[in-house]
Amino acid sequence: QSVLTQPPSASGTPGQRVAISCSGSSSNIGSNTVNWYQQLPGTAPKLLMYSNNERPSGVPDRFSGSKSGTSASLAISGLQSEDEADYYCAAWDDSLNGWVFGGGTKLTVL
Amino acid sequence: EVQLLESGGGLVQPGASLRLSCAASGFAFSSYAMSWVRQAPGKGLEWVSTISGSGGSTSYSDSVKGRFTISRDNSKNTLHLQMNSLRVEDTAVYYCAKAYRSSWDHFDYWGQGTLVTVSS
Numbered sequence: 169q170s171v172l173t174q175p176p177s178a179s180g181t182p183g184q185r186v187a188i189s190c191s192g193s194s195s196n197i198g199s200n201t202v203n204w205y206q207q208l209p210g211t212a213p214k215l216l217m218y219s220n221n222e223r224p225s226g227v228p229d230r231f232s233g234s235k236s237g238t239s240a241s242l243a244i245s246g247l248q249s250e251d252e253a254d255y256y257c258a259a260w261d262d263s264l265n266g267w268v269f270g271g272g273t274k275l276t277v278l
Numbered sequence: 279e280v281q282l283l284e285s286g287g288g289l290v291q292p293g294a295s296l297r298l299s300c301a302a303s304g305f306a307f308s309s310y311a312m313s314w315v316r317q318a319p320g321k322g323l324e325w326v327s328t329i330s331g332s333g334g335s336t337s338y339s340d341s342v343k344g345r346f347t348i349s350r351d352n353s354k355n356t357l358h359l360q361m362n363s364l365r366v367e368d369t370a371v372y373y374c375a376k377a378y379r380s381s382w383d384h385f386d387y388w389g390q391g392t393l394v395t396v397s398s
Contacts, residue, residue, distance in 0.1 A: 212390050218386075266339055
């Protein structure tokens with residue numbers, strides 16, 4: 169059971185907008201920023217979004233992030249086939265003094 | 279270019295020990311916190327341990343506390359994970375990850391991982 173809660177799956181057709189939620193608590197998302205990682209099939213995770221809504225260089229602006237209270241969300245607009253991957257949210261947890269991850273959301277582009 | 283290359287994985291029996299290494303290049307290694315994150319087959323990511331840039335501060339997940347030890351050799355730009363009393367549930371791909379700055383900053387670079395299999 170992961171500390172952060174994500175839906176196990178999400179899907180959309182090319183061009184659509186999809187959103188992936190991430191729910192936590194006051195000791196993690198409620199008091200620290202949220203990061204998102206993308207893991208393409210058979211590869212290592214890659215930083216997709218940091219500090220709730222900041223995109224690293226090279227990440228398309230189709231990807232956006234937000235946070236409110238103890239929840240966060242990753243949105244992907246103009247869905248493309250290459251976006252098919254697993255997406256993980258993560259945050260530092262002050263009570264555990266360590267990182268906590270969501271269980272991951274498998275995004276399927278139909 | 280930042281590069282992280284893990285090594286040391288393999289097949290071991292329950293109760294055995296294993297030492298993972300992560301060779302880093304392309305950045306000022308001693309200035310950045312480093313972490314180990316693992317992924318069991320078909321499962322999600324699980325944080326294992328983090329060490330500060332100087333090595334003076336470490337933290338562990340409850341699942342490995344007392345069994346695993348994280349360390350770093352800043353003279354050799356290398357991160358280590360000493361794993362003792364291994365259990366079947368420790369089977370996973372182990373990734374090393376570089377922090378943006380401090381222990382509580384996001385992981386901006388990841389290695390390709392090394393597979394640890396614990397089985398009798």
